[in-house]
Amino acid sequence: xxxxxxxxxxxxxxxxxxxxxxxxxxxxxxxxxxxxxxxxxxxxxxxxxxxxxxxxxxxxxxxxxxxxxxxxxxxxxxxxxxxxxxxxxxxxxxxxxxxxxxxxxxxxxxxxxxxxxxxxxxxxxxxxxxxxxxxxxxxxxxxxxxxxxxxxxxxxxxxxxxxxx
Numbered sequence: 001x002x003x004x005x006x007x008x009x010x011x012x013x014x015x016x017x018x019x020x021x022x023x024x025x026x027x028x029x030x031x032x033x034x035x036x037x038x039x040x041x042x043x044x045x046x047x048x049x050x051x052x053x054x055x056x057x058x059x060x061x062x063x064x065x066x067x068x069x070x071x072x073x074x075x076x077x078x079x080x081x082x083x084x085x086x087x088x089x090x091x092x093x094x095x096x097x098x099x100x101x102x103x104x105x106x107x108x109x110x111x112x113x114x115x116x117x118x119x120x121x122x123x124x125x126x127x128x129x130x131x132x133x134x135x136x137x138x139x140x141x142x143x144x145x146x147x148x149x150x151x152x153x154x155x156x157x158x159x160x161x162x163x164x165x
Contacts, residue, residue, distance in 0.1 A: 008074075011075070019138040
């Protein structure tokens, strides 16, 4: 019934992704404080990837990956950072391609944060790779952590090993 080609889904710890998203878009979308952003009511506002966006994304792709494990490969951002070569191998193997060591080295060489930032067009007008300082300025309160944990326990069915529920 579902003719889905081999698909790779890249996920990131939703806590880190939310903080990064907030740092990048707080001014443009008027997201308020970080605590207010985390507590946006469901179903969330269009154009804003809030907590509810992540819940829907993880639940939908998690259900597909569970139902079609031979077609849907989930790669975690943190695993790719820890061992980019292994991630590249898994990704291309999922698509039926065997890479040699030179292929892996070439892929890894162009995939670092620094390599991507160096290739960006400065006239584009959007920071594709947000400032690490701006991201580091986003801080979680104990109440924020507790709120997000409770929300995810209540609504997240697939956490991809992040312990978010």
